[in-house]
Amino acid sequence: MLTMKDIVREGHPILREKAQDVELPPQQEDIETAKKMLEFLKNSQDPEIAQKYKLRPGIGLACPQIGISKRIIAVHTTDEQGELFSYALFNPKIVSHSVKVTYLEGGEGCLSVDRDVPGLVPRYAKTTVKGTTIDGEQIELKLKGMPAIVFQHEIDHLDGIMFYDRINKENPFSPPTAVILNR
Ligand SMILES: Cc1nc(NNC(=O)[C@H](CC2CCCC2)CN(O)CO)c(F)c(N2CCN3CCOC[C@@H]3C2)n1
Numbered sequence: 001m002l003t004m005k006d007i008v009r010e011g012h013p014i015l016r017e018k019a020q021d022v023e024l025p026p027q028q029e030d031i032e033t034a035k036k037m038l039e040f041l042k043n044s045q046d047p048e049i050a051q052k053y054k055l056r057p058g059i060g061l062a063c064p065q066i067g068i069s070k071r072i073i074a075v076h077t078t079d080e081q082g083e084l085f086s087y088a089l090f091n092p093k094i095v096s097h098s099v100k101v102t103y104l105e106g107g108e109g110c111l112s113v114d115r116d117v118p119g120l121v122p123r124y125a126k127t128t129v130k131g132t133t134i135d136g137e138q139i140e141l142k143l144k145g146m147p148a149i150v151f152q153h154e155i156d157h158l159d160g161i162m163f164y165d166r167i168n169k170e171n172p173f174s175p176p177t178a179v180i181l182n183r
């Protein structure tokens with residue numbers, strides 16, 4: 001099982017690399033990796049297991065964070081309606097998104113960042129994500145709320161982007177609004 005010792009911390013160059021697409025249909029090795037990532041998230045949300053193995057709680061994980069530069073993410077979270085979103089996706093891609101932006105009021109954190117970085121992280125309020133599941137099936141997810149935010153945080157990791165790259169440097173707490181570009 002994955003534990004915190006497997007999580008790469010900021011400063012490691014892999015977190016700033018653009019991860020490689022996974023060959024489809026997914027090979028056994030990549031399927032195993034995806035399953036272990038999802039298992040880590042579930043374990044990290046189980047009070048006993050998290051305490052026993054000193055796991056920081058997580059609702060998302062990106063493959064570069066375990067030292068493998070491949071386009072694999074895992075998400076295990078619930079949305080405002082309490083609906084469970086539990087996915088491991090290969091080659092996830094945001095294919096469309098709202099103009100409207102949103103953000104977590106408490107800002108964001110990262111399992112690869114052992115410090116608090118205050119500030120609001122702008123995220124699209126709604127996104128459509130395409131990807132391939134462990135079963136090799138291409139799916140399209142229409143996301144909003146927390147699931148939309150988590151998928152954006154994870155897909156950023158695949159492109160070497162950390163959450164704090166998106167915080168307004170001048171005023172970290174100015175509520176992000178969509179900039180409507182002038183014609
Ligand atoms: C918001 C939150 N972030 C947690 N951690 N950070 C992460 O997941 C990082 C990814 C998230 C940071 C902001 C958006 C994505 C990991 N990232 O670095 C991967 O790239 C949580 F753990 C958490 N929850 C709420 C739900 N709770 C259910 C019961 O179990 C505990 C769990 C705690 N909410």
Ligand code: NI
Pocket residue numbers: 109110111112153157
């Ligand atoms: Ni992260």
